[in-house]
Amino acid sequence: MKKIINNFLQSYLIIFFLSFSFLVSSTVKATTPESKDPIKVVIMGYSGDNIIMQIYGELISKLGYNVEYTPADYIGQFAGLKSGDLHIGSPGWDTTAKDVMADAWGSGTVLNMGNIGISVFEDWWYPLYVKDKCPGLPNWEALLDAECAKSLSTAETSPNGRFLEGPIEWGGTGNLRIEALGLPLEVINAGSDAALGADIVAAVKRKEPIIAWTWQPYWLPAMYPGEFVAWPEYGDGCYDDASWGPNPDKTHDCGNPTGYMWKSAWSGGESIWPKAYDVWKKFTLDEKTMGDLVYKSDIDGTDTMDVAKDWIAENESIWGEWLK
């Protein structure tokens, strides 16, 4: 028994010291510019974001960097970026992660690497057949109709209609908008993107009227025919100046502001992998390309990594510039 424990301890100590020596060696290497230390690139499991990260990852692999794709959570990744456990962050969206990104960039340990060039849009979305119940859509005034609200109602919200919003921590303002515009609707929050998607898709499949929060680029509005509700367009002051917009007494009487996808990275990595960071700064994609890539992955069912590799194979003229 004792012998076993001894052996175990010995091997354990050896492993420990080995890993420790790796640690030490890595800190020594950190000063040399061309480090082979793995760059941890976050992937979150959304096709669009995965493709972006995998294009980037494959490109810097071409430069000889050692890339490690690390699965992480959308919001949770910022804690990892702050501490240097993760290096290249998955794109953050103005519409859902504004505060978290501002906090991370403000901390000094996470760099804002610019925006990718893809504008993102999030708002109320409905499948086309809802127009039968609520004539006048996409104009928002169609939602004022009691019959329309009734067709959208569930046991929880009856007699009001249900508006299915994203998780509460995404900071949606649906209830303020409903109040400001006097809509006969009630907000129900889905607890996660997966729950939100599941509810919408199930409703669409059984042709049940639904109005819900969705965004673009995303597979859901690409896959099912539908439209976004047309609100009074967002303008400066809508969210903080009551007199702005159709309702002179309330704020939030308008649509959602649009925003961009932002690149983040751990600040400590810039001196370790300067070239890789430079590529990340230059990295941009346009919306049409993004839409096509997401379509290939979500509708055609191609693996995101293959989509990324195909794009790289066909577009050397674009990424050649970044690697210079």
Next chain:
Amino acid sequence: MQVLEIVKRNIFFFLSLILIFLLYLFSNSFLSWIIEFPDLFKIPIAKYITIFVKWLIEDADFGLFTFKQFTRAIGSLLDAPSLFLKGLLANGFKYEMDNSDILYIPPLSWMSVIFIFVTTAIWLKDYTLAFFIAISLLYVVFFDLWESTMTTFSSIIVAVIIGIIIGTLLGIISYKSKNINGILTPIFDFMQTMPVFAYLVPALMLFGYGPAAALIVTLIYAMPPMARITKNALDQVDNEVVELGKMVGCSTLQMLYRVLLPSIRPRMMLGVNQVIMLTLNMVIIASMIGAGGLGYDVWQSLKQLRIGQGFEAGIAITLVAIILDRLSQKIAEKRPVYRDKKTNFFQKNIYLISIFIFIIITWACGNWFSFFYDIPENLIVSSGRFWDGIIDYININYHGPIRLVRDFFYIYLLKPFKIFMISVPWFVVVLLVFTIGFRIQGLALGIKCSMLVLFIAMTGFWEKAMITVYLIGVCVLLANLIGIPIGIIASQNDRVHKVTQVIIDTFQTLPAFVYLIPVIMIFSVGDFSAMIAVVLYAIVPAIRYTDNGIRQIPKSYLDAAVSVGCTKFQILRRVQLPLSLPDIMLGVNQTLMMGLSMLVITALVGTRDLGQETLIALSKVDPGRGITAGICVAFIAIVVDRLINAWSQKRKKELSLMNNV
């Protein structure tokens, strides 16, 4: 008559209940502080905790090293064995040579790994298990889940071993010392009931993004049952066994290793089983903080609503759990084999040698035929479309009746109960808990429990706490109403027992996420979906403990009952149920714990309970808010647990008194 008698005996209790009820009815008309907890007395606990955690991470310093460096060192120490296994099974090893070439040692091929497992099962003389392992691992291979499965396997096995060791040690310590037990019990309650999201942020900050943090989080959740079961089992060791140990002159350590632990081995294996199941339960959450593997596969598929794929990966998780569980049970049963001295080296080590040879052969062949390493793509199968199809079929064709049931539950059970719970003023609850505690055991329990409730009111999470009580209360009630009868039936019939065993093992290890999304597709976002997910998970202990409790009753009691001419039903009512009551109550207790641990899941559905609060805290990276909400959940659990326990203790005493008369 009897009712009158009871009322007479408890006149004060009933009077105070009536007073509390009156207070509830008329409170809104006179005292506002009874309804709304006065802001003046609210304590910003969340803020203090956030400040403390930030200090711990950023400034705490022991002189030689900071606290963060200390936890990181522990993290890398914990990481080492799972990293090694991961290299061996999933990723291979990369070494950088001097001339910047990379030396790559590939992982064991899938054939070798299957061979090793199957040989182990044959060595254990369990041929059914060997067959089961072969089939399950081939499933994993042909569904293209091999690498993920091996990644999960290597992190799981380390977590399980560490969990068992620490759990056993803590169990022994709390058996030895009553004081330590008093301290550890509430800590275990905390560990088991705090929603994981509550301590995810601090764990990430302290242990870094990756497998180490995932391991710590997993241990926090999965270890307590091991310690509890060890302690309970040690408590129940027959005095005669201990006496025997003393007589043959055992030292304290010998007593422990040679007498006590071996005598509780069967019960401890239940603990091992629980650690394995709970560890696998954390696989998804662990993947959210960088553990990867099957959890990531499930999570990613469900995000894109590829239910079939998620289900396939989920099944792989369950298979890993069952393999690990059965193997560990068999290894524990294995007795040392005494051989002839004449057997030579080869005969002794036949299994090891054959494994070694097999690895060499597959490795050699792997250089020629890639088949030995990677399954060709055209052999890979997927049942994804099939499962997606089933869900769609149910969703489209049976939505009418499903909606009817859901709305019925919602309108007549969930909604009224929810409105009622929210309407009860905090002061009334504090009084009520005090009265019940006082009635059951006395002043101490009453004060203790009501103080915990008061704390919840002080944090400002009162309404969310009440919604939590409402939701979990309904779920626990349903889980026990359905689960205990199933457990009773399973205890009476071996075939039913076997079937339920497989089903509950599946439900305990199949990540709730796998069935959460289909449930939402069928029942929509809302409390009802959350309820179904929680009940499916929390029903497991209700069945298991009832079944086990009844089965563990010594056969002599049953024989005695038969000999005095009891019918089967009488045996059940007069012998089996009363004798297994402590176990059943433990099961009720565990359904509560399991239900509360599912708050993470309910939050992902979209309920407005304390689970949601921890999720918000996670996205705002606010450790204090999450931990405070977590503490509230733990307090709810502790209050209910203490009241139930005290009541069942009292009841037991009364029963034995009655029996003596």
